[in-house]
Amino acid sequence: xxxxxxxxxxxxxxxxxxxxxxxxxxxxxxxxxxxxxxxxxxxxxxxxxxxxxxxxxxxxxxxxxxxxxxxxxxxxxxxxxxxxxxxxxxxxxxxxxxxxxxxxxxxxxxxxxxxxxxxxxxxxxxxxxxxxxxxxxxxxxxxxxxxxxxxxxxxxxxxxxxxxxxxxxxxxxxxxxxxxxxxxxxxxxxxxxxxxxxxxxxxxxxxxxxxxxxxxxxxxxxxxxxxxxxxxxxxxxxxxxxxxxxxxxxxxxxxxxxxxxxxxxxxxxxxxxxxxxxxxxxxxxxxxxxxxxxxxxxxxxxxxxxxxxxxxxxxxxxxxxxxxxxxxxxxxxxxxxxxxxxxxxxxxxxxxxxxxxxxxxxxxxx
Amino acid sequence: xxxxxxxxxxxxxxxxxxxxxxxxxxxxxxxxxxxxxxxxxxxxxxxxxxxxxxxxxxxxxxxxxxxxxxxxxxxxxxxxxxxxxxxxxxxxxxxxxxxxxxxxxxxxxxxxxxxxxxxxxxxxxxxxxxxxxxxxxxxxxxxxxxxxxxxxxxxxxxxxxxxxxxxxxxxxxxxxxxxxxxxxxxxxxxxxxxxxxxxxxxxxxxxxxxxxxxxxxxxxxxxxxxxxxxxxxxxxxxxxxxxxxxxxxxxxxxxxxxxxxxxxxxxxxxxxxxxxxxxxxxxxxxxxxxxxxxxxxxxxxxxxxxxxxxxxxxxxxxxxxxxxxxxxxxxxxxxxxxxxxxxxxxxxxxxxxxxxxxxxxxxxxx
DNA sequence: GTCGTTGCTGGTAGCGCTGTCAACGTTCCT
DNA sequence: AGGAACGTTGACAGCGCTACCAGCAACGAC
Numbered sequence: 001x002x003x004x005x006x007x008x009x010x011x012x013x014x015x016x017x018x019x020x021x022x023x024x025x026x027x028x029x030x031x032x033x034x035x036x037x038x039x040x041x042x043x044x045x046x047x048x049x050x051x052x053x054x055x056x057x058x059x060x061x062x063x064x065x066x067x068x069x070x071x072x073x074x075x076x077x078x079x080x081x082x083x084x085x086x087x088x089x090x091x092x093x094x095x096x097x098x099x100x101x102x103x104x105x106x107x108x109x110x111x112x113x114x115x116x117x118x119x120x121x122x123x124x125x126x127x128x129x130x131x132x133x134x135x136x137x138x139x140x141x142x143x144x145x146x147x148x149x150x151x152x153x154x155x156x157x158x159x160x161x162x163x164x165x166x167x168x169x170x171x172x173x174x175x176x177x178x179x180x181x182x183x184x185x186x187x188x189x190x191x192x193x194x195x196x197x198x199x200x201x202x203x204x205x206x207x208x209x210x211x212x213x214x215x216x217x218x219x220x221x222x223x224x225x226x227x228x229x230x231x232x233x234x235x236x237x238x239x240x241x242x243x244x245x246x247x248x249x250x251x252x253x254x255x256x257x258x259x260x261x262x263x264x265x266x267x268x269x270x271x272x273x274x275x276x277x278x279x280x281x282x283x284x285x286x287x288x289x290x291x292x293x294x295x296x297x298x299x300x301x302x303x304x305x306x307x308x309x310x311x312x313x314x315x316x317x318x319x320x321x322x323x324x325x326x327x328x329x330x331x332x333x334x335x336x337x338x339x340x341x342x343x344x345x346x347x348x349x350x351x352x353x354x355x356x357x358x359x360x361x362x363x364x365x366x
Numbered sequence: 367x368x369x370x371x372x373x374x375x376x377x378x379x380x381x382x383x384x385x386x387x388x389x390x391x392x393x394x395x396x397x398x399x400x401x402x403x404x405x406x407x408x409x410x411x412x413x414x415x416x417x418x419x420x421x422x423x424x425x426x427x428x429x430x431x432x433x434x435x436x437x438x439x440x441x442x443x444x445x446x447x448x449x450x451x452x453x454x455x456x457x458x459x460x461x462x463x464x465x466x467x468x469x470x471x472x473x474x475x476x477x478x479x480x481x482x483x484x485x486x487x488x489x490x491x492x493x494x495x496x497x498x499x500x501x502x503x504x505x506x507x508x509x510x511x512x513x514x515x516x517x518x519x520x521x522x523x524x525x526x527x528x529x530x531x532x533x534x535x536x537x538x539x540x541x542x543x544x545x546x547x548x549x550x551x552x553x554x555x556x557x558x559x560x561x562x563x564x565x566x567x568x569x570x571x572x573x574x575x576x577x578x579x580x581x582x583x584x585x586x587x588x589x590x591x592x593x594x595x596x597x598x599x600x601x602x603x604x605x606x607x608x609x610x611x612x613x614x615x616x617x618x619x620x621x622x623x624x625x626x627x628x629x630x631x632x633x634x635x636x637x638x639x640x641x642x643x644x645x646x647x648x649x650x651x652x653x654x655x656x657x658x659x660x661x662x663x664x665x666x667x668x669x670x671x672x673x674x675x676x677x678x679x680x681x682x683x684x685x686x687x688x689x690x691x692x693x694x695x696x697x698x699x700x701x702x703x704x705x706x707x708x709x710x711x712x713x714x715x716x717x718x719x720x721x722x723x724x725x726x727x728x729x730x731x732x
Numbered sequence: 733g734t735c736g737t738t739g740c741t742g743g744t745a746g747c748g749c750t751g752t753c754a755a756c757g758t759t760c761c762t
Numbered sequence: 763a764g765g766a767a768c769g770t771t772g773a774c775a776g777c778g779c780t781a782c783c784a785g786c787a788a789c790g791a792c
Contacts, residue, residue, distance in 0.1 A: 391749095
C-alpha cells in the first residue's frame with residue numbers, strides 16, 4: 001500500500017491530510033491558523049493528527065517558511081544567580097508558546113557577543129533578547145538591521161534598539177546610599193567585583209551620591225575585575241580597611257560580596273551594624289535570613305525575564321507593546337545590617353521576623 | 367547575471383560552489399568533511415566561502431540529512447546553582463563544536479520530563495543529556511528506542527540507558543556521616559528539602575550510616591518537599607530542635623540549608639562547632655568563607671557537565687568511550703564547622719586560611 | 733439574473749541542502 | 763600491460779513543509 005510513511009518511519013503532514021480527506025496545504029493551515037478552516041475540516045484534521053500522533057517537522061517548516069520559531073538569548077554569565085532568575089522567567093514565559101529558546105553565553109565580552117549575534121542572526125531568529133545597552137557599534141548595526149523584534153534587558157538607557165526592560169542601576173545605587181545617609185552613616189565605602197557595565201553604573205551612582213553629600217573619597221572605593229564571590233567580598237573589605245579610612249558603612253555591588261563582608265566582620269569581631277553597616281544589591285534570598293539580616297536593593301529579575309519574553313513573543317506575533325521601554329524599578333529593603341548608627345557595639349540579635357521597611361521607587365533619570 | 371542570490375538576500379552553497387568552480391555537492395562536503403577534498407579544491411572552496419561570507423542554512427541541512435545538530439538537555443531546575451554549574455560545563459564543552467544546546471526545565475517532574483522527551487525526540491536530536499536515573503517507564507522506553515547517544519548525569523546507578531556520569535549520593539552521605547563520627551559526634555540530625563531522588567538517596571545513606579552505628583532515631587530526620595532555601599534551613603533546624611533530641615551535629619542535604627542552620631545557630635547563640643557541628647553538601651563557594659568555615663561534600667559539577675557533553679559529542683561522532691559509566695566521586699572537605707567535639711562552647715574564630723583536610727573517594731557500591 | 737465579494741480550498745513550485753550512486757582519473761600490484 | 767583499488771568528483775532526486783496564486787462555492791447588492 002504505497003509509500004505512506006516516510007523512510008524514517010515518521011508521520012508526515014501528507015498522511016494527516018489524507019486521513020482527514022483534505023489537501024496537505026489545508027492540513028498545514030490547521031497548525032498555523034486554525035481559524036482559517038471551516039469547522040468541519042478543522043475537527044477532521046485535528047482528530048487525524050491526534051490519531052496518527054503527528055509532530056510537525058520544524059526543519060522543513062523553517063526551510064519552507066524562511067523563518068524559525070527560535071528566540072535567541074544572549075546573557076553574560078551562566079553562573080551568576082542574577083541571570084539564572086532572569087532565565088527562569090524567560091523559560092517560563094516561552095513554555096506553552098510555540099517558540100523555543102536558544103541560549104548563549106557571552107562571558108561578559110562584547111566581542112564574543114558580536115560573534116554570537118552574527119551566528120544567531122544568520123539563522124533568522126523570530127526574536128532576540130540581549131543583555132544590557134553596551135553593544136559594539138557593529139553589534140548595534142546588526143541589531144538595527146535585524147528584521148525581528150529585540151528586547152534589551154537588565155537595564156534601561158536612552159537609546160533602545162527596539163524594546164527595553166530593566167531599571168536604572170545608577171538610581172538604585174543612589175537610593176542605597178541615600179538610605180545609609182538617612183540612617184546616620186557618612187563614611188560609606190564601595191566594594192565591587194567584575195565591574196561589568198551595570199556594576200560600573202552602580203559605582204557611578206555611588207560616586208555621585210557621595211559627591212552630592214561632600215563625602216566622596218577615592219580611598220573609599222575598592223574594585224576588581226575578578227569575578228565576584230563571597231570570599232572575594234571578604235578580601236575586598238579587608239583591602240578597604242587596610243587603606244585606612246575610618247568607614248562606618250559599606251555598599252556592596254552585589255549580595256555575594258555583602259555576605260563576604262559580613263563574614264569578614266565577624267572574623268574581625270567588627271559589630272554589624274554597630275560599627276559597620278552593610279548594604280548589598282539584588283536581594284538574594286539569603287539576605288533575609290543572615291544574622292544580622294542584610295539590607296539590599298531588590299531587583300525584579302524573574303519578572304524582568306518573564307516580561308521580556310512575553311513582550312518579545314507579543315511583538316513577534318504583531319502585538320507590539322504600546323510602551324516599548326519598561327522600567328521595573330527597585331526597592332531598598334531595609335534590614336538590620338544598616339539600621340541607625342549607635343554607640344553600642346553589639347548587634348541586636350533578634351528574630352529575623354522583624355518587619356522589613358521598604359522604599360519603593362521607579363528608576364528616574366533626572 | 368541570473369538569480370545569483372536567493373530571495374532573502376542570503377548566500378547559498380551554490381554560489382560558493384560557483385565562485386570556487388566546483389559542484390555544489392563538493393562545496394557541501396567541504397563543510398562536513400574537508401578531508402575528503404583535494405587540497406586544491408579545499409582551499410578554493412574555503413576562500414570562496416570566506417569571500418562571500420557564507421553561513422550554512424541549518425534548517426535545510428537538517429531537512430536534507432534527516433538529523434539535527436542539536437543536543438537536548440533536560441534538567442530539573444534553573445534556579446538551583448548546582449545545575450547552573452553543570453550547565454556551564456555543558457555549554458563550555460559545546461562551544462567550538464558544531465552542536466547547539468537545547469535546554470528544557472522539567473521542574474523536578476518526571477511526567478514533565480516524559481513530555482519534553484517526546485518533544486525532543488520528535489526533532490531527532492544528535493544527542494541527549496538527561497538528569498538522574500529515575501525516569502518513567504515510558505521515558506525509559508523512549509530513551510532506549512532513541513537512535514542517538516544519551517548521557518545520564520548527576521548520579522550513577524546500576525542500569526544505564528547508554529552513558530552515565532555522576533557519583534553515588536548514597537556513598538557521599540555515608541562519608542559525611544563517617545566524618546562526623548570520626549570527629550566524635552554521635553547524635554547527628556538530617557535536614558533535607560525538596561527531596562528529589564538524589565536528596566532521597568543522601569537520606570538513605572545517612573539512615574544506613576546511622577543504623578550501622580546503632581544511632582538511628584526517626585526524630586533526628588526533618589524533611590520537606592518545599593524547594594530549598596537558606597531561610598528554610600533555619601526553619602527546618604528549628605523544627606529539629608523542637609522535636610527534642612539532644613543532637614550534636616546536623617547533616618544538611620545541601621549548602622543553602624547548611625548556611626541557614628548556621629545563621630539559626632547564631633540567632634540562638636548555639637556555638638558551632640562547640641555545641642552543634644554542621645556539614646553541608648555540594649561545597650558551594652561560600653562554604654569556605656563562612657564563619658566558622660563550613661564542612662561540605664565537594665561534588666564536581668562543572669566537570670560533570672563538561673565531561674558529559676564531551677562524551678556525548680564524541681559518541682555522536684562515532685568515538686564511543688571505552689568506559690560508558692563514569693564515577694566522578696566526591697570529597698569531604700573538612701572545615702571548622704565539624705571539628706572535633708570539645709566542651710568549650712566558643713568556636714575558634716581564626717582565619718579562614720586554616721588548611722582544609724580532605725577525604726577523597728570514588729563512590730563505591732559495596 | 734448578473735456581477736462582485738468573501739471565505740475556503742487546492743495545485744504548483746520551490747526553500748537550501750545532502751544521500752546515494754555512478755563515473756572518472758590515478759596509483760599500485762601482479 | 764592489464765586490472766583492481768582507491769580517492770575524488772558530480773548528477774540526480776528528494777527531505778517535509780509552506781508561499782503564492784488560482785479556483786470554486788455561497789452570498790448579497792443592484
